[in-house]
Amino acid sequence: MRLRVSPICRxxxxxxxxxxxxxxxxxxxxxGRTYSIRLTFKKHGMPEVLVLAPDLNSLADGRRLxxxxxxxxxxxxxxxxxxQEWSSxxxxxxxxxxxxxxxxxxxxxxLLSDEWKGGGKHPGEEDES
Amino acid sequence: xxRDENAVLTGAYKMQTLVAVLDQLCQQLDLTDTQFxxxxxxxxxxxxWLAAGASPHLERANIYAHGSIGLGTANKPIGRNEFDxxxxxxxxxxxxxSSAAAVKALVGARLxxxxxxxxxxxxxxxxxxxxxxxxFHLDITPSIPNPxxxxxxxxxxxxxxxxxxxxxxxGYISRFESYAVLRPVFYFREALAKAIRADVExxxxxxxxxxxxxxxxxxxxxxxxxxxxxxxxxxLAPISIIITTLAAWSYAxxxxxxxxxxxxxxxxxVIARMPAFIRVEDMDGRKIYVVENETTIGENFAEKxxxxxxxxxxxxxxxxxxxxxxxxxxxxxxxxxxGKHLSDSFGVPLEYAKRSIEPQTRTISVARAAGxxxxxxxxxxxxxxTRGGTGVRPNTFFGR
Numbered sequence: 001m002r003l004r005v006s007p008i009c010r011x012x013x014x015x016x017x018x019x020x021x022x023x024x025x026x027x028x029x030x031x032g033r034t035y036s037i038r039l040t041f042k043k044h045g046m047p048e049v050l051v052l053a054p055d056l057n058s059l060a061d062g063r064r065l066x067x068x069x070x071x072x073x074x075x076x077x078x079x080x081x082x083x084q085e086w087s088s089x090x091x092x093x094x095x096x097x098x099x100x101x102x103x104x105x106x107x108x109x110x111l112l113s114d115e116w117k118g119g120g121k122h123p124g125e126e127d128e129s
Numbered sequence: 130x131x132r133d134e135n136a137v138l139t140g141a142y143k144m145q146t147l148v149a150v151l152d153q154l155c156q157q158l159d160l161t162d163t164q165f166x167x168x169x170x171x172x173x174x175x176x177x178w179l180a181a182g183a184s185p186h187l188e189r190a191n192i193y194a195h196g197s198i199g200l201g202t203a204n205k206p207i208g209r210n211e212f213d214x215x216x217x218x219x220x221x222x223x224x225x226x227s228s229a230a231a232v233k234a235l236v237g238a239r240l241x242x243x244x245x246x247x248x249x250x251x252x253x254x255x256x257x258x259x260x261x262x263x264x265f266h267l268d269i270t271p272s273i274p275n276p277x278x279x280x281x282x283x284x285x286x287x288x289x290x291x292x293x294x295x296x297x298x299x300g301y302i303s304r305f306e307s308y309a310v311l312r313p314v315f316y317f318r319e320a321l322a323k324a325i326r327a328d329v330e331x332x333x334x335x336x337x338x339x340x341x342x343x344x345x346x347x348x349x350x351x352x353x354x355x356x357x358x359x360x361x362x363x364x365l366a367p368i369s370i371i372i373t374t375l376a377a378w379s380y381a382x383x384x385x386x387x388x389x390x391x392x393x394x395x396x397x398x399v400i401a402r403m404p405a406f407i408r409v410e411d412m413d414g415r416k417i418y419v420v421e422n423e424t425t426i427g428e429n430f431a432e433k434x435x436x437x438x439x440x441x442x443x444x445x446x447x448x449x450x451x452x453x454x455x456x457x458x459x460x461x462x463x464x465x466x467x468g469k470h471l472s473d474s475f476g477v478p479l480e481y482a483k484r485s486i487e488p489q490t491r492t493i494s495v496a497r498a499a500g501x502x503x504x505x506x507x508x509x510x511x512x513x514x515t516r517g518g519t520g521v522r523p524n525t526f527f528g529r
């Protein structure tokens with residue numbers, strides 16, 4: 001399994017009742033914090049990425065978090081399903097994990113600048129492709 | 130790589146990044162080229178006006194910038210628009226027998242003959258100030274040659290205009306420049322490239338856009354300004370020439386004797402060692418502080434400390450706090466936290482701090498668009514190609 005050997009998401013986890021749980025730390029950039037991440041994945045499902053700590057809501061200090069599926073717990077929206085940027089044929093370690101780094105890098109910039117510079121789509125927006 | 134090596138790598142890469150951030154911060158404190166040119170045009174015109182005066186004593190009068198403008202260490206001031214431009218009005222036709230008060234009055238009288246200068250003129254204890262509103266204060270101090278100084282020194286009036294005291298602004302500037310050009314050698318780049326199996330060229334040495342020594346002085350002075358902002362503390366602020374001199378000596382020694390991983394490590398060490406260059410002499414059981422002007426004889430920049438011990442104490446306390454402010458950058462985590470700290474410690478609006486950090490994110494976005502973004506172990510996102518890194522494939526952030 002790629003997650004276990006990838007040097008960018010060293011952590012620990014297990015598979016129970018067909019669901020994979022993998023926990024690891026991400027420090028997105030040289031000046032960034034360290035975030036605890038839990039990744040869950042069920043066969044035929046979509047991988048889910050939760051930020052366990054620190055609490056992004058309290059960092060955001062009342063501002064609504066950008067590009068999340070839910071804010072309690074914090075579940076990151078890392079790709080646009082219609083674009084098929086991810087499918088079960090992709091390795092999570094090569095897709096979802098780097099995207100989580102990227103999300104957190106833009107998140108920290110957003111905390112400082114109040115501007116989300118990572119682009120993306122919001123539900124309900126027309127897909128021009 | 131073991132865990133310790135990883136931590137070293139992470140820390141050194143962070144330092145490297147901080148150097149870039151601090152340089153961005155300084156760039157916002159710099160005078161613009163236009164401001165610099167305007168100031169020069171203005172004081173050259175004043176020089177010509179003085180030299181054209183009827184008095185034979187003003188013959189060959191020459192105005193030049195000294196202080197931070199001459200040194201290239203000037204910062205935008207906090208809370209006002211005008212820069213201070215320190216100028217020396219050198220009068221080679223005069224000898225040390227002339228009265229300091231009379232020479233100062235002579236310069237003032239000539240300035241008052243000019244309609245516009247008269248309107249903008251303000252008298253200060255040792256100099257004349259011409260106020261260009263929203264641009265700068267031009268402080269003009271008269272000076273005469275010092276026949277006893279072998280290195281081209283000058284004499285300027287003392288505070289009471291009762292006597293002349295030695296100084297050597299031009300000599301000081303050229304000595305400072307000779308320190309500023311000393312180039313340190315850093316070893317982190319090669320280590321980093323090797324550790325993550327990238328080409329050394331992928332991590333260009335993080336250079337400052339000005340000599341490192343000048344950036345160190347700018348940052349220290351800015352921290353000083355912020356710390357002594359309140360009116361009741363203002364008079365205790367360590368003077369710029371002491372900060373500049375100690376930083377220059379410390380920098381020269383550090384560069385000559387020690388090796389550093391990167392510029393940030395050097396900055397910290399230069400600051401840490403500054404107090405060691407203050408000479409403390411014992412005079413009948415009393416401490417005498419000496420920070421000598423090495424370019425002339427008989428000028429002690431720390432002279433006032435020996436009349437008011439509070440000034441020495443204020444320096445040492447400030448120095449400790451300044452060092453701490455730099456070191457804290459290493460332990461702080463999060464762009465938002467670091468941005469806030471820069472703003473608080475260096476007395477800049479949060480906007481400045483944002484603009485200092487923003488290029489980091491911009492680099493990521495540019496590399497992302499170009500498809501060259503990677504996540505490297507221990508470093509996080511890097512905008513360069515490494516053999517040990519994981520590419521960041523195109524994605525679209527979704528969700529509300």
